[in-house]
Amino acid sequence: xxxxxxxxxxxxxxxxxxxxKLSLTINDCExxxxxxxxxxxxxxxxxxxxxxxxxxxxxxxxxxxxxxDVPPQERNVAYVPQYYALFPHLTVIDNVAFGPLSRGLRRExxxxxxxxxxxxxxxxxxxxxxxxELSGGMQQRxxxxxxxxxxxxxxxxxxxxxxxxxxLRVELRFRLREIAKENGLTVIHVTHDQExxxxxxxxxxxxxGGEIQQEGPPSQVYNEPxxxxxxxxxxxxxxxxxxxxxxxxxxxxxxxxxxxxxRVNETRWKVGEKIVIMIREEKTEIIKGxxxxxxxxxxxxxxxxxxxxxxxxxxxxLLDNGDNVNSKMPTLLGIGKFKIxxxxxxxxxxxxxxxxxxxxxxxxxxxxxx
Amino acid sequence: MRRQRAIASENVRLRLIRKIDDFSAKNxxxxxxxxxxxxxxxxxxxxxxxxxxxxxxxxxxxxxYDPSLLTSANLAIINSFTMAFTVATLDLIAALPLAxxxxxxxxxxxxxxxxxxxxxxxxxxAALGYSSLLFWSSQDGISRIFGMETxxxxxxxxxxxxxxxxxxxxxxxxxxxxxxxxxxxxxVAARTLGAQPFTAVRTITLPLLKPGIIVSFLLAFAxxxxxxxxxxxxxxxxxxxxxxxxxxxxxxxxxxxxxxxxVLILASTIIFFLIKLLAPSLKFPIKxxxxxxxxxxxxxxxxxxxxxxxxxxxxxxxxAPSLFIALPVLSALLDGTVNEMVAGSELWNVFWRSMxxxxxxxxxxxxxxxxxxLPAAVLIARRKLGRATSIFKAxxxxxxxxxxxxxxxxxxxxxxxxxxxxxxxxxxxxxxxITYTYFVESMSAAIEGIPVEMExxxxxxxxxxxxxxxxxxxxxxxxxxxxxxxxxxxxxLGETGAAKAVVRTKEFQTLPVLxxxxxxxxxxxxxxxxxGIGLYIISAFLVLLALRFIIRERRR
Ligand SMILES: Nc1ncnc2c1ncn2[C@@H]1O[C@H](COP(=O)(O)OP(=O)(O)OP(=O)(O)O)[C@@H](O)[C@H]1O
Ligand SMILES: [Mg+2]
Numbered sequence: 001x002x003x004x005x006x007x008x009x010x011x012x013x014x015x016x017x018x019x020x021k022l023s024l025t026i027n028d029c030e031x032x033x034x035x036x037x038x039x040x041x042x043x044x045x046x047x048x049x050x051x052x053x054x055x056x057x058x059x060x061x062x063x064x065x066x067x068x069d070v071p072p073q074e075r076n077v078a079y080v081p082q083y084y085a086l087f088p089h090l091t092v093i094d095n096v097a098f099g100p101l102s103r104g105l106r107r108e109x110x111x112x113x114x115x116x117x118x119x120x121x122x123x124x125x126x127x128x129x130x131x132x133e134l135s136g137g138m139q140q141r142x143x144x145x146x147x148x149x150x151x152x153x154x155x156x157x158x159x160x161x162x163x164x165x166x167x168l169r170v171e172l173r174f175r176l177r178e179i180a181k182e183n184g185l186t187v188i189h190v191t192h193d194q195e196x197x198x199x200x201x202x203x204x205x206x207x208x209g210g211e212i213q214q215e216g217p218p219s220q221v222y223n224e225p226x227x228x229x230x231x232x233x234x235x236x237x238x239x240x241x242x243x244x245x246x247x248x249x250x251x252x253x254x255x256x257x258x259x260x261x262x263r264v265n266e267t268r269w270k271v272g273e274k275i276v277i278m279i280r281e282e283k284t285e286i287i288k289g290x291x292x293x294x295x296x297x298x299x300x301x302x303x304x305x306x307x308x309x310x311x312x313x314x315x316x317x318l319l320d321n322g323d324n325v326n327s328k329m330p331t332l333l334g335i336g337k338f339k340i341x342x343x344x345x346x347x348x349x350x351x352x353x354x355x356x357x358x359x360x361x362x363x364x365x366x367x368x369x370x
Numbered sequence: 371m372r373r374q375r376a377i378a379s380e381n382v383r384l385r386l387i388r389k390i391d392d393f394s395a396k397n398x399x400x401x402x403x404x405x406x407x408x409x410x411x412x413x414x415x416x417x418x419x420x421x422x423x424x425x426x427x428x429x430x431x432x433x434x435y436d437p438s439l440l441t442s443a444n445l446a447i448i449n450s451f452t453m454a455f456t457v458a459t460l461d462l463i464a465a466l467p468l469a470x471x472x473x474x475x476x477x478x479x480x481x482x483x484x485x486x487x488x489x490x491x492x493x494x495x496a497a498l499g500y501s502s503l504l505f506w507s508s509q510d511g512i513s514r515i516f517g518m519e520t521x522x523x524x525x526x527x528x529x530x531x532x533x534x535x536x537x538x539x540x541x542x543x544x545x546x547x548x549x550x551x552x553x554x555x556x557x558v559a560a561r562t563l564g565a566q567p568f569t570a571v572r573t574i575t576l577p578l579l580k581p582g583i584i585v586s587f588l589l590a591f592a593x594x595x596x597x598x599x600x601x602x603x604x605x606x607x608x609x610x611x612x613x614x615x616x617x618x619x620x621x622x623x624x625x626x627x628x629x630x631x632x633v634l635i636l637a638s639t640i641i642f643f644l645i646k647l648l649a650p651s652l653k654f655p656i657k658x659x660x661x662x663x664x665x666x667x668x669x670x671x672x673x674x675x676x677x678x679x680x681x682x683x684x685x686x687x688x689x690a691p692s693l694f695i696a697l698p699v700l701s702a703l704l705d706g707t708v709n710e711m712v713a714g715s716e717l718w719n720v721f722w723r724s725m726x727x728x729x730x731x732x733x734x735x736x737x738x739x740x741x742x743x744l745p746a747a748v749l750i751a752r753r754k755l756g757r758a759t760s761i762f763k764a765x766x767x768x769x770x771x772x773x774x775x776x777x778x779x780x781x782x783x784x785x786x787x788x789x790x791x792x793x794x795x796x797x798x799x800x801x802x803x804i805t806y807t808y809f810v811e812s813m814s815a816a817i818e819g820i821p822v823e824m825e826x827x828x829x830x831x832x833x834x835x836x837x838x839x840x841x842x843x844x845x846x847x848x849x850x851x852x853x854x855x856x857x858x859x860x861x862x863l864g865e866t867g868a869a870k871a872v873v874r875t876k877e878f879q880t881l882p883v884l885x886x887x888x889x890x891x892x893x894x895x896x897x898x899x900x901x902g903i904g905l906y907i908i909s910a911f912l913v914l915l916a917l918r919f920i921i922r923e924r925r926r
Contacts, residue, residue, distance in 0.1 A: 073395070087828075087846075088846070098833070
């Protein structure tokens with residue numbers, strides 16, 4: 001049962017705490033993506049699990065066995081570092097056979113295992129090449145093959161696709177997942193590309209400052225972000241500062257800057273509390289025409305910019321109270337629909353609005369991605 | 371049958387490797403390897419010279435009873451530093467343009483010049499000294515062109531020319547390396563912003579190259595400070611620290627030796643670390659530009675003139691005096707000296723014995739440095755000692771900062787106490803001491819060049835420390851191991867100062883000590899000296915060539 005469990009793990013480098021009291025369980029055959037900004041401790045987490053560094057506090061279990069003092073070569077965990085660290089003086093096949101040979105396999109057997117891995121990653125025809133002669137995508141696959149060749153069932157991938165161009169990245173991420181599932185591997189895949197993470201993961205873990213901010217299935221993390229940071233980091237979001245003006249049994253009224261009012265469905269707030277409201281970019285709606293009296297959550301503003309993203313367009317709207325809203329819509333529906341400078345209303349449906357307590361250090365600080 | 375045997379032998383091999391592997395994975399064993407290299411460093415490299423001086427520090431006062439000796443000792447010490455400083459500065463000015471030329475010029479002649487630069491490296495300094503002496507001072511040399519007996523007599527000027535020549539390649543080599551890794555984009559960017567080429571170089575390139583400039587300056591400085599054999603030959607009445615010790619080692623009391631050695635060791639260490647600390651804060655004048663002057667300085671004519679002058683200085687002051695020795699060697703080959711050598715005589719018997727000793731000393735100290743230096747290099751490169759690593763690194767650099775003859779004097783005192791250690795081994799130990807830094811520093815730089823990740827990953831793939839070292843670290847640094855070893859070997863082979871200081875009996879004179887003795891005490895005819903020097907150069911050259919050949923082969 002290749003499972004991984006961390007209990008209250010802390011790792012410090014001098015004055016920096018890279019991992020802070022982190023607890024985590026990863027099950028057999030799970031494909032987990034760890035998502036976080038630069039410096040959030042993603043690499044450190046992998047290096048701890050691989051045994052390259054030791055935790056200052058806490059325990060790490062692999063297959064329910066405490067491994068704090070087990071050296072890397074005994075852990076049977078395949079670690080693929082960010083830039084692969086392929087051995088430059090060894091040929092492709094020698095690279096792959098390195099693991100089996102090191103584990104004491106006979107030369108013949110080791111190369112047989114190696115060849116098998118190369119076939120699986122479709123590199124067999126380049127067996128005699130040196131790593132630098134391979135393309136970026138091939139190098140990535142070689143790193144994978146080398147990691148798998150020593151028979152490890154746990155695979156740790158540090159930004160496996162980070163060095164590749166956009167097109168290849170998209171192609172290879174599915175292949176990665178496929179290989180993992182075919183071979184019954186337990187995978188931790190580190191990335192700071194939220195789209196990649198959402199697409200490949202069974203489970204998403206969002207890391208910040210060495211602490212887990214949220215974990216769960218990608219759809220859950222996306223739709224129900226636990227805090228402002230997660231909302232901001234996973235997917236595009238709009239934020240509004242405000243305070244609770246009035247509450248009733250079905251919801252609350254929130255006063256934004258310069259007297260704008262929004263209705264939210266939440267009842268957990270007290271009058272006067274300072275909060276932040278979040279709505280996903282694609283869940284906003286732009287409306288031309290006149291406001292009727294009974295309409296709520298319909299805010300006037302001016303189109304300031306339009307960005308074309310290919311399959312989507314994003315309109316930037318400056319609300320009359322000074323707040324900004326981004327509205328994302330499929331190109332098919334949205335392109336050319338609004339002109340810069342055009343007067344519009346933005347509809348923010350109550351069911352899409354989420355409220356969070358105002359962060360003590362300010363909104364800007366909270367959203368900062370280091 | 372055959373197959374079975376092959377399998378059986380692989381089994382044995384595998385079992386052996388696994389044994390060593392398991393062994394190497396034990397923390398105790400790891401610690402023992404590193405500890406032994408640290409112990410080696412302290413007991414054989416660092417402590418002996420310090421202890422040697424400290425134990426004899428009491429003898430210092432005897433020099434105050436002899437004011438004239440004290441005066442000349444002080445003068446010699448001051449001369450050492452003045453000379454080193456002047457030489458390093460002049461070399462920097464003269465060699466930087468050549469490094470520039472080698473890297474940037476597209477002319478064919480560059481390849482040729484690039485090869486010539488290494489000549490003063492390949493010729494042992496004592497031989498270089500003799501060559502310079504003949505070139506500048508003898509009537510067979512350049513003096514003849516001017517119709518003079520001697521153009522530049524032995525003394526300050528000749529030593530200056532000599533030191534200039536042998537420190538020159540150090541700066542060129544370091545700076546060529548720096549310039550090759552320097553990314554020209556910055557300079558290009560500056561020029562697209564309107565800076566004259568000269569301005570761009572002055573304000574962008576040079577400041578970025580400052581670390582390299584400081585390193586090369588310090589290397590040239592240390593080389594000039596330390597050189598003994600050649601300096602003695604060229605010195606005449608001029609005395610710097612090493613010459614003073616060389617001349618007086620058998621004559622004056624130990625007080626004067628302790629005095630000069632300890633002051634040289636202390637002062638050179640202090641000055642070295644001071645320059646290292648302070649030089650980085652020296653600023654190039656980058657806040658101003660002088661467009662009209664600098665445009666002129668960037669003009670085609672000025673650049674051509676600069677290149678021409680640089681190459682001329684290089685050819686006349688560096689190459690010619692170094693190669694001049696070929697002429698007397700050739701004539702010695704033709705005038706019957708060879709027959710006399712072949713016939714054999716007391717003189718030549720001594721010569722061959724010295725050569726044997728030199729090579730034995732060189733090989734053994736190289737071997738010792740490789741075996742004990744490798745773990746030390748790993749310790750430094752991987753910062754395994756934590757904060758203490760920087761201190762260890764600084765300590766390791768001391769042996770090449772300090773004039774080797776001063777080290778030799780203190781080693782002589784230290785090992786002298788242990789009368790039971792055969793003289794040969796004392797000589798081996800002292801050569802090991804003065805060359806230790808070369809191997810460890812070049813090796814740790816090479817190991818630093820391998821990403822740590824490479825080793826980490828090998829570990830997660832199941833490799834134990836010994837296998838990681840055997841299959842990853844060593845193959846990737848093999849070239850550095852060999853070239854580090856060659857550096858140590860040639861250094862040991864060419865060392866005069868330390869060898870002279872520790873040798874007690876004539877039988878154990880190394881080749882450079884013997885040859886310097888022949889030359890300055892006129893124990894051999896000039897033909898014999900030339901032949902001896904020629905054989906010394908040629909043998910060293912052949913060994914180098916053979917080693918290089920082995921490396922090339924292995925590298926494939
Ligand atoms: N060996 C080390 N020595 C000192 N500090 C370290 C070391 N390794 C990591 N850190 C620090 O720990 C923190 C987390 O680093 P880590 O490499 O895990 O981040 P990351 O999430 O992988 O970032 P990136 O996305 O940039 O790779 C950073 O502040 C980093 O500076
Ligand atoms: Mg990282």
